[in-house]
Amino acid sequence: MKRIFAILLFSFVISWSAQAQQKDTLRILAIGNSFSQDSVEQYLWELFNAEGIPVIIGNMYIGGCSLERHFQNTITGVDDYSYRKVVNGEKKTRKFTTLQFALADEPWDYVSFQQASGVSGEYETYEPYLQGLRAFVRRRVAATTIFMWHQTWAYSADATHKEFPRYGKDQLKMYQAIVKTSQTVMKNYKFPIIIPSGTAIQNARNSSMGDVFNRDGYHLQKTYGRYTAACTWFEAISGRSVVGNSYYPAKISKETADICQKAAHNACKHPYKITKK
Secondary structure (H helix, E strand, C coil): CHHHHHHHHHHHHHHHHHHHHHHHCEEEEEEECHHHHHHHCCCHHHHHHHCCCCEEEEEEECCCCCHHHHHHHHHHCCCCEEEEEEECCEEEEEEEECHHHHHHHCCCCEEEECCCHHHCCCHHHCCCHHHHHHHHHHCCCCCCCEEEEEECCCCCCCCCCCCHHHHCCCHHHHHHHHHHHHHHHHHHHCCCEEEEHHHHHHHHHCCCCCCCCECCCCCECCCHHHHHHHHHHHHHHHCCCCCCCCCCCCCCCHHHHHHHHHHHHHHHHCCCCCCCC
């Protein structure tokens, strides 16, 4: 009898511990494109892990996907997404996935939205698509799920992207347009969190490193570029300063990591202006 009781007690403790650990785990889902891929699929889990924060990270990826297309997908229910999910530091991909599936897959604590990079500075391209997408997601997640706006970055000064002429091929003009639309989104939707990756990258460009944070003029450079964005996501969500976080990619120096962390930290403090340090 004592043996049975001991087994039952042990099973209860194990079950309770697993539930407690599951409850303490942060669950973050990005509804985005290659810019969310650059931001969350590498380095973000490691930054949380370095602070002892369990986290599950999801990214609903369609290359170049706009708010309009995301919204249309909520109507058609198409399985066009590549669902990338990072658990325990390991990324797995589920192809041909619907948005509905991903929203039901985890009890998400945070869900982010963003616009396609080329039209990110033109608010007239946001509506009514952001409104419809947000309403669709809200009906399928918990009332406590926190919505976030991901402010994307301007292109490099020498970018050849076909959308760059919208901004006169001027990086600063594009950045200012993105800031303006971000402010409008935050005012109209009152999202509790903005993730100012655009400002973080602009801060980093104004460091001693210069305009070297893109690999093709618009996607982020794969180590310090992506790391800067990940640092921004970490601080915006956790509320902890990323400065001094012990994790940084092995291929970059401590000095470079410091620049990335400070650029992200200053962006989280001042999401709508460049900090020149």
